[in-house]
Amino acid sequence: MNGKAPIIGNTLTDKQRELQELRKEKENKRLRMERDILKKGFRSASLGQPERLSLISQLAEQDKQVNKSLLCKLFGVMKSSYYYGLNPKPISLKAVKTKALIRQIFNDSNRSAGGSQHRCHTYE
Structure with missing residues (x-):
């Protein structure tokens, strides 16, 4: 060694x-x-x-x-x-107005009607 x-x-x-x-x-x-x-x-x-x-x-x-x-x-x-x-997406004014209209109709119906019933009337 x-x-x-x-x-x-x-x-x-x-x-x-x-x-x-x-x-x-x-x-x-x-x-x-x-x-x-x-x-x-x-x-x-x-x-x-x-x-x-x-x-x-x-x-x-x-x-x-x-x-x-x-x-x-x-x-x-x-x-x-x-x-x-x-880079947030811009909010659509049309979508905001439509949503507000649906909410108003829902509130006017004493909150008894569903949003889906109103959506079809909104887009006619």
């Missing part, structure tokens, strides 16, 4: 060790970022959906490296809701 411990299994090369360290570093950075986001958002625990969407937008704007999908996940918001909130 030459005084060295026997090598059992595969040993990591310097490049493999470096790659492993970089991966750990990247994971630690991600975890610190998530922790910081949650600290900032902790005050928003009782906020409603619009406020959480606004907070996500603000955090994403402050730090361009922050992934919006991650923010949505951390704040319990569906990604589709976030993106819909950025």
Whole structure:
């Protein structure tokens, strides 16, 4: 024997060790970022959906490296809701008037007639 411990299994090369360290570093950075986001958002625990969407937008704007999908996940918001909130569809005036008319007819009938009975008369 030459005084060295026997090598059992595969040993990591310097490049493999470096790659492993970089991966750990990247994971630690991600975890610190998530922790910081949650600290900032902790005050928003009782906020409603619009406020959480606004907070996500603000955090994403402050730090361009922050992934919006991650923010949505951390704040319990569906990604589709976030993106819909950025570009909401315009409300149709005709649909609003029709709905108001149906509600008025329903109320005038002492709330006895169903909305489906009135819908067919509205569109004639």
